[in-house]
Amino acid sequence: MRVRPGRSSRPRTRTRPQHADAVDGFVVAVDRGRYTCVLPDDGPDDPVVTAMRARELGRRSVVVGDRVGLVGDTTGADGALARIVRIDERRSVLRRTADDDETTPEGRLERVVVANADQLVIVSSLSDPPPRTGFIDRCLVAAYDADVEPLLCLTKADLAGPEAVLGYYAELDLPHVLVRPDSDLTGLRALLAGRISVMVGHSGVGKSTLVNRLVPAADRAVGTVSAIGRGRHTSTSAVALRLPPVPDADTDPGWIVDTPGVRSFGLAHVSAESLLHGFPDLVEATADCPANCEHTADQENCALDAWVAAGKADPRRLASYRRLLASRAGETDVRTEADPHGTA
Numbered sequence: 001m002r003v004r005p006g007r008s009s010r011p012r013t014r015t016r017p018q019h020a021d022a023v024d025g026f027v028v029a030v031d032r033g034r035y036t037c038v039l040p041d042d043g044p045d046d047p048v049v050t051a052m053r054a055r056e057l058g059r060r061s062v063v064v065g066d067r068v069g070l071v072g073d074t075t076g077a078d079g080a081l082a083r084i085v086r087i088d089e090r091r092s093v094l095r096r097t098a099d100d101d102e103t104t105p106e107g108r109l110e111r112v113v114v115a116n117a118d119q120l121v122i123v124s125s126l127s128d129p130p131p132r133t134g135f136i137d138r139c140l141v142a143a144y145d146a147d148v149e150p151l152l153c154l155t156k157a158d159l160a161g162p163e164a165v166l167g168y169y170a171e172l173d174l175p176h177v178l179v180r181p182d183s184d185l186t187g188l189r190a191l192l193a194g195r196i197s198v199m200v201g202h203s204g205v206g207k208s209t210l211v212n213r214l215v216p217a218a219d220r221a222v223g224t225v226s227a228i229g230r231g232r233h234t235s236t237s238a239v240a241l242r243l244p245p246v247p248d249a250d251t252d253p254g255w256i257v258d259t260p261g262v263r264s265f266g267l268a269h270v271s272a273e274s275l276l277h278g279f280p281d282l283v284e285a286t287a288d289c290p291a292n293c294e295h296t297a298d299q300e301n302c303a304l305d306a307w308v309a310a311g312k313a314d315p316r317r318l319a320s321y322r323r324l325l326a327s328r329a330g331e332t333d334v335r336t337e338a339d340p341h342g343t344a
């Protein structure tokens, strides 16, 4: 027999009735404690809502892509300030260990870059600068770790062909698009429709150029290193941009998140096992590894060596995996150094 207390015995406060009227919001930008949100039914011309965090959220961070509950003045009128009282459960969490700011301990900590992303668009130019597969591999690890689908976006296809890069990823079912200055972006728009896509890429690969073509209203600065936005501080934070409507379709065109400050993904927070998931072409081989194999080059009888020798994967992929393993170890050291009472 089930014993269940009557409804009336539940403490009222558990349902937080004071926030029953919270409206749903989607965080599109974060800047110095102010969160820019849009309401789900609002269109591109509706005013955005500026909000601050309610104290009851404690230390939980609110990031671009978060779906939140808003109370207070959600009119978006000049000077109006709403409060974020709820952060919805995240569908995905794209993290990095910030390895691009080694000057401060905070700079080396793990942080959430974007919440609820569906897709990571890895922007790499085919020439000027040449493609860096090490960077792409790193992004793939971050994507698989975050349960976000990767999409390889190869720019400057007018300057060089994609054969070498695509050959390197031949064993992976890695979707890709080619972009040149005059290319039709219909195919890319179709891959972005209805989803939240995060764009990452090195400086100079043409990411701003592409973002401007996809979202002309965004007006991202081209050919300048991180000098976008209204102020110094907005230039390095992620911002979600609404894609324009797809002609002849009433589907949601989706959102792209530009990440000007993210030059790479530090992976110190990713376990060695998860790191391997960025290399689906190698995973199968490790079933034959000795117990507790670390898969490093000096590991005896690591099955990855035989796998590559038998031609089942590209040796450069194994080298890349091992480089990441090693650099991850380095990143872990960096984090330990950051803590004078180092526990690890």
Ligand SMILES: Nc1nc2c(ncn2[C@@H]2O[C@H](COP(=O)(O)OP(=O)(O)OP(=O)(O)O)[C@@H](O)[C@H]2O)c(=O)[nH]1
Binding pocket: 155, 156, 157, 158, 159, 179, 180, 181, 201, 202, 203, 204, 205, 206, 207, 208, 209, 210, 221, 222, 223, 224, 225, 226
């Ligand atoms: N040939 C060619 N040049 C391109 C293409 N896309 C962008 N460029 C040029 O590449 C340079 C860098 O482009 P950006 O869009 O500023 O590159 P970015 O990745 O945003 O780099 P940052 O602004 O430094 O973050 C610019 O001079 C662009 O005009 C392309 O498809 N083909």
Ligand SMILES: [Zn+2]
Binding pocket: 286, 289, 290, 293, 294, 295, 296, 299, 301, 302, 303, 304
């Ligand atoms: Zn091994």
